[in-house]
Amino acid sequence: MTLLATIWWISVTLVTVPLVTLAGLIVRRHYQGRVERRLQERKKALMLLAMIYLEAPVDDRRIKEICGNFDLNVLHKVAAGLVEGRRRKPQLRRDLRLLRDIVQDLLGSVRGGTRERLVDLLRTTAAREICLADLRHRRVETRINAIETLALVPDPEIIEALRRMLDDREPDVRLAAARNLVSLGPNLTVDDLVGKLDIGATIRSRMLREIFRIFASYNTGELIRLLENDPPDLVTALSIYALGTAQDYSAVAVITRHARSASIDVRAEAMRAFAAIGHPDAEPAVLQGLRDDAWEVRTEAAICAGRIPLPRAVHLLRERLDDIEWWPRFRAAEALRTIGGEGRTALETARMGVGRSASIADMILAEESAAA
Amino acid sequence: MSVFSSLSTDALPSYVAATAWWASVVILGTGAMQNLLAMLQLGLAFNVLRRWRLVPNAVRAWRQLSDTSLPISLLVPAYNEDATVVANVRSMLALHYPRFEIIVINDGSNDATLQTLIENYDLRPTVRVYEEEVPHQPIKAVYGSPNFPNLIVVDKENGGKADALNAGINMSRLPMFCVVDADSILEADSLLRAVQPFSEDPDRVIAVGGTIRIANGSTVHGGRVVSVGLPNTLLPLFQIVEYLRAFLIARLAWSEFNALMLISGAFGIFKRNAVLAAGGYSHGTVGEDMEIILKLHRYMRERGEDYVIRFVPDPVCWTEAPERLGMLGSQRKRWQRGALESFFKHIRMLFNPRFGVVGLIGFPYVLLFDVIGPPIEVLGYFLIPVSWYFGFLSPEFFAAYLALTFAWGITISVGALLLEEMELKRIPKARHVVLLGFIAVLENFGYRQINNLWRVVGYWQFLRGSKEWGRMTRAGFQQARTRE
Numbered sequence: 001m002t003l004l005a006t007i008w009w010i011s012v013t014l015v016t017v018p019l020v021t022l023a024g025l026i027v028r029r030h031y032q033g034r035v036e037r038r039l040q041e042r043k044k045a046l047m048l049l050a051m052i053y054l055e056a057p058v059d060d061r062r063i064k065e066i067c068g069n070f071d072l073n074v075l076h077k078v079a080a081g082l083v084e085g086r087r088r089k090p091q092l093r094r095d096l097r098l099l100r101d102i103v104q105d106l107l108g109s110v111r112g113g114t115r116e117r118l119v120d121l122l123r124t125t126a127a128r129e130i131c132l133a134d135l136r137h138r139r140v141e142t143r144i145n146a147i148e149t150l151a152l153v154p155d156p157e158i159i160e161a162l163r164r165m166l167d168d169r170e171p172d173v174r175l176a177a178a179r180n181l182v183s184l185g186p187n188l189t190v191d192d193l194v195g196k197l198d199i200g201a202t203i204r205s206r207m208l209r210e211i212f213r214i215f216a217s218y219n220t221g222e223l224i225r226l227l228e229n230d231p232p233d234l235v236t237a238l239s240i241y242a243l244g245t246a247q248d249y250s251a252v253a254v255i256t257r258h259a260r261s262a263s264i265d266v267r268a269e270a271m272r273a274f275a276a277i278g279h280p281d282a283e284p285a286v287l288q289g290l291r292d293d294a295w296e297v298r299t300e301a302a303i304c305a306g307r308i309p310l311p312r313a314v315h316l317l318r319e320r321l322d323d324i325e326w327w328p329r330f331r332a333a334e335a336l337r338t339i340g341g342e343g344r345t346a347l348e349t350a351r352m353g354v355g356r357s358a359s360i361a362d363m364i365l366a367e368e369s370a371a372a
Numbered sequence: 373m374s375v376f377s378s379l380s381t382d383a384l385p386s387y388v389a390a391t392a393w394w395a396s397v398v399i400l401g402t403g404a405m406q407n408l409l410a411m412l413q414l415g416l417a418f419n420v421l422r423r424w425r426l427v428p429n430a431v432r433a434w435r436q437l438s439d440t441s442l443p444i445s446l447l448v449p450a451y452n453e454d455a456t457v458v459a460n461v462r463s464m465l466a467l468h469y470p471r472f473e474i475i476v477i478n479d480g481s482n483d484a485t486l487q488t489l490i491e492n493y494d495l496r497p498t499v500r501v502y503e504e505e506v507p508h509q510p511i512k513a514v515y516g517s518p519n520f521p522n523l524i525v526v527d528k529e530n531g532g533k534a535d536a537l538n539a540g541i542n543m544s545r546l547p548m549f550c551v552v553d554a555d556s557i558l559e560a561d562s563l564l565r566a567v568q569p570f571s572e573d574p575d576r577v578i579a580v581g582g583t584i585r586i587a588n589g590s591t592v593h594g595g596r597v598v599s600v601g602l603p604n605t606l607l608p609l610f611q612i613v614e615y616l617r618a619f620l621i622a623r624l625a626w627s628e629f630n631a632l633m634l635i636s637g638a639f640g641i642f643k644r645n646a647v648l649a650a651g652g653y654s655h656g657t658v659g660e661d662m663e664i665i666l667k668l669h670r671y672m673r674e675r676g677e678d679y680v681i682r683f684v685p686d687p688v689c690w691t692e693a694p695e696r697l698g699m700l701g702s703q704r705k706r707w708q709r710g711a712l713e714s715f716f717k718h719i720r721m722l723f724n725p726r727f728g729v730v731g732l733i734g735f736p737y738v739l740l741f742d743v744i745g746p747p748i749e750v751l752g753y754f755l756i757p758v759s760w761y762f763g764f765l766s767p768e769f770f771a772a773y774l775a776l777t778f779a780w781g782i783t784i785s786v787g788a789l790l791l792e793e794m795e796l797k798r799i800p801k802a803r804h805v806v807l808l809g810f811i812a813v814l815e816n817f818g819y820r821q822i823n824n825l826w827r828v829v830g831y832w833q834f835l836r837g838s839k840e841w842g843r844m845t846r847a848g849f850q851q852a853r854t855r856e
Contacts, residue, residue: 007772011779018786022809025793029802105431141425148435172425206440206571326503333501363501370499 043098050102054117093130100127100149107152123153132161143168144176151180159187166196171203179207182214190215190222190239200234208238216242220251227254233263240266244273252281259285264294271300275307283310290316290332295325302328306335311342318346321357329356333364392755392764399752400773406745407780409737413625414787420624421795426686430561434468437564440571442547443471444563444641447540449533450476450554454484457554458492463595464552465520469563473522475540476554480509480530489525493517500524500543506652508538533637534653534660541652544644551661553638555692557587557597562687566641569682578646579668579681581627581635583619585798586612587690597690600800602807607700609811610819611693616808617788620685620796627683631734633669635681637661639689646672646679654717656839659710666718669730673721685796701826708830709838711742746827753821778816785812 103118110118122128127149134146147165150158162184165177178197181187193211197203216223216239223239231239236258243251252274259270271289274282282304289301290313302320305313313335320332336343350361427433446464450457457476464474478486489495495515509531517523528539541549548570552558566582589603603609626632637660647653650671653660665681672679694700715738722739724731760770789812792799799805833840 004768004772007769007776011772011775014776014779014783018783018790019809019813021790022786022793022805025790026802026805026809029793029805033802105429108431108435141428144436204573204575206442206574210439326505330501330503360501363499367499367501370497 039094039098042095043102046095046099047102050099050106050118050121053121054114096127096130100130103127104145104149104152119152122149128153128158132158135161135165140170140173143170143173147173147176147180151184154184159184163187166192171198171205175203175205175207175211179211179214182211186219188215190219190226194226194231194235199238200232204234209241212238212242213245216246216248220246220248224248224251224254227251227258233261233266236261237263237265237269240269240273244269244276247277249277249279249281252277252279256282256285259289264296267292267294267297268300271297271304275300275304278308280308280310282308283312286310287313287316290320295323295328298323298325298328299331302331302335306331306338309335309339309343311339314339314342314346317343318350318357321346321350321360322355329360330364333360336361337364337368389764392759392762395751395755396759396765399748399755402740402745402748403752403777406740407777407784409740410621410784411780413621414784414791416625416628417621417791418794420628421620421685421791424685424795426796427565430468433561433564437568437571438468438470441470441564441567442570442574443473444469444567445540445544445546445549445644446472446474446563447537447544447549447551448474448476448554449479449536449540449551450481450485451479451530451533451536452481452483452485453554454481454488457485458488459595460554460557461489461493461523463557465523466560466595467558467563468560471546472563473524473544473546475543476523476525477536477540477543478525478527479532479536480528486525486527490515493523493525494519495523495525498524502542504542505648506538506541507655508535508542511539514543532655532660534655534657534663537660538652541644541647547644548641549644549647550641551637551639552689553691556584556638557592557595557690558639559688559690560596562639562689563641565687566639566684569680569684570641570643573680576678576680577682578643578672578679579635579665580641581623581632581683582639582641582687582689583685584615584636584638584691585688586615586693588693588695590690592690600798602804603693603695605695606811607697608693608695609808610815611700613785613789613808613812613815616792617785619683620788620791621784623683624685626734626737627681629729629733630680631729631737632681632683633665633730633734633738634662635665635683636689638691639687657710657713657717658706658839659712659714662710663714663717666714666721669727669734670718670721673727673730688798701822701829704823704826705830705833706840708742708746708827709834711738712831712834715739715743742827746824747831749824750828753824781816781820782813785815788812 100122103122107115107118131146131149134142135150137143137146143165147162150162159181162177162181166174166181168174168177174197178188178193182193193199193215197208197211199208212223220243223243227236227239227243230236240255240258243255255270255273255277258266259274261267261270267289271286274286286301286304286308287310289297290305292298292301298320302317304310305317317332317336317339320328321336323329323332333347336347347361347365350357351365352358427436446467448457448461448464453460461474461476476489478489495517498514498516500514500516509529511526511528513527515525515527524543526539526543528536531539537551548567550563550566562582566580569577569580586603586608587597588605588608589601590597591599591601602612623632623634640661642664646668647664650664650667654663654667657663668679668681671677694703715735718735721727721731722735727735756765756770756773759765760767786809789805789808793805799808
């Protein structure tokens with residue numbers, strides 16, 4: 001074929017292929033649109049059924065009044081818990097998936113008895129079986145969705161299935177499994193968390209903070225032991241953060257040790273944890289933090305000094321009013337205002353002077369007056 | 373057969389023939405390179421979108437993303453926006469996000485922007501401690517609202533968008549800030565979706581851009597796009613396809629390599645400390661959105677920092693596209709000037725291996741598409757037909773090449789539409805897809821060429837040192853009828 005003919009053929013192919021593909025997608029869209037509309041109608045009906053279920057025991061007559069000729073098959077099976085995994089018809093299976101999605105979405109906006117009843121609805125349907133099967137689905141979001149649903153109706157088999165998901169190749173799936181497992185109680189050790197999540201290497205997500213926070217709400221002991229063994233910096237920072245949120249006083253000693261870490265993140269996290277715990281034993285470490293080389297640490301130390309509060313930190317906070325960096329300066333002024341008494345006097349004195357400290361003291365006092 | 377004919381060139385001086393030959397080679401070669409690169413980007417973008425995990429609805433977005441989202445300041449620079457600013461601030465106040473503050477910066481407006489805000493939100497003068505970490509024009513007053521504690525309005529002297537953003541950054545006290553145009557509408561969960569990369573990789577991600585879409589033809593009610601539609605006029609339709617191509621192909625593809633060179637000024641999220649470290653927005657530029665990204669790349673790479681700048685395709689910000697040729701032309705000339713300003717300001721990154729993919733991929737891409745591309749293409753509009761007319765170029769090849777160029781253009785535009793339809797499905801009606809498919813073909817015959825002409829004019833304005841921003845008169849979003 002000549003060069004010219006090749007160019008022409010390439011041109012024709014270039015135009016034809018995307019246009020034909022687009023035409024195919026439009027046809028698919030047209031077909032899917034109808035399917036989607038039917039699905040939405042079905043979803044609305046199921047939503048109504050879920051609402052009726054929430055209100056009272058299922059009553060065929062009442063449902064017929066509201067739903068007209070809606071197929072009662074689903075609700076009967078839902079209510080009686082008669083659905084068995086292997087004998088489902090495709091339509092029923094689809095309805096149950098829809099019902100599961102509806103319940104999941106509703107769960108975000110209800111509490112108390114209504115929530116319990118919705119969870120019961122999941123439990124009495126075959127949602128459990130569907131979700132257990134979905135844990136092997138090729139789509140990541142389906143696997144995550146299944147994990148979240150299963151966590152609502154836990155039993156030993158489900159816990160075991162969720163534990164297996166910690167070995168999933170997809171980091172987001174592992175995170176979802178870990179988050180739900182820790183939410184369900186002491187199902188994991190800290191070694192599981194650190195090892196399975198491969199913290200710092202493949203996973204750096206902020207979700208780790210949430211997982212560690214929940215973990216610490218019932219097991220600070222393991223985190224303290226972990227910190228005693230000097231884990232990697234990211235794990236250390238996460239553990240310190242979690243211990244801070246748990247406000248466990250017994251963690252102050254080990255956090256104090258890490259407040260001298262070489263890592264700025266760890267030192268700053270230690271200051272944040274001290275602020276959250278609010279224990280005066282943290283005072284030496286906080287005072288040291290106020291003199292830290294890193295402005296991030298000085299900032300957190302200033303916040304901490306104001307929050308505990310530490311009147312003995314006033315002189316150092318006063319020095320920080322002249323800090324070369326803005327954030328330590330601003331937070332020190334805020335801390336002095338919060339400490340009150342001596343702190344306030346220090347602010348008033350600084351305001352009379354010149355330079356950075358006078359400027360920040362003046363602004364913070366003016367802001368306070370404006371807010372009053 | 374021979375591409376370049378030698379039949380008639382004998383009649384002309386040899387240097388004319390040689391120049392014409394070389395010019396044709398450069399023009400055709402540049403076009404081929406642009407098209408090949410765009411095809412490569414299309415493939416990359418498809419690959420990224422295929423793997424992209426869309427959060428299906430707002431309820432799930434909240435459930436899955438809200439726990440890990442960092443607090444954020446929305447910076448809204450406003451200059452003469454009294455017609456739209458109240459509704460748009462209202463829509464921002466209703467965003468689904470765990471913790472955010474809105475800082476509206478009135479950049480010395482001549483109209484009633486400030487007064488309208490004061491009246492509608494019951495604003496009162498307040499004091500807010502801030503440090504001028506990045507320079508800006510003096511602040512005249514700061515206002516707060518007792519009813520909306522997370523709304524702050526800063527009234528400052530006029531200094532341009534970059535200046536207003538610097539003032540907003542100084543005022544902000546949260547770790548991240550999001551730049552939103554005062555005339556744009558954010559979807560309720562767009563912030564949640566857009567900060568996802570920051571949550572996934574909090575230490576390395578320093579900036580994230582979201583998708584901008586055109587709201588002409590869509591219906592807006594209470595600061596929300598309630599029904600997505602298409603405009604009735606051709607010009608905004610062309611721009612819809614153009615935006616799809618720009619956001620879904622180029623940005624997505626380069627984002628994969630951390631070589632993203634632009635985050636739209638209408639919707640971008642930044643880590644505050646990173647922007648401050650890089651020196652904030654530069655004054656006296658009309659392309660502040662591109663310049664800040666280049667500045668961040670340069671700052672980070674010069675210091676050997678490990679960082680990421682990302683583009684996420686699903687969070688959407690709606691904007692109104694110009695409907696008149698004059699206004700569109702003025703906007704495109706300004707964009708061209710902005711691109712050139714940013715390029716030449718940071719030219720030392722070009723082909724410089726020290727700047728990694730940015731110097732070796734991102735910058736050469738800007739060179740090809742924004743710097744040499746437009747003038748060469750426009751030159752081609754004249755020179756190629758002339759070459760054909762004088763017989764330098766074989767007529768058969770001329771026709772074939774023309775067909776190939778248009779075919780490539782159509783493939784790329786339709787390709788963007790395919791990506792949208794396959795992976796995102798945000799165009800609600802099948803007939804809209806059909807219409808946009810037709811537009812994707814049509815835009816290659818006239819619209820693309822006039823765009824290039826505007827860009828060449830923008831080039832000329834840049835060379836003359838023009839800093840004009842130009843006036844954009846908006847028709848306003850199409851409002852939904854409400855029952856009284």
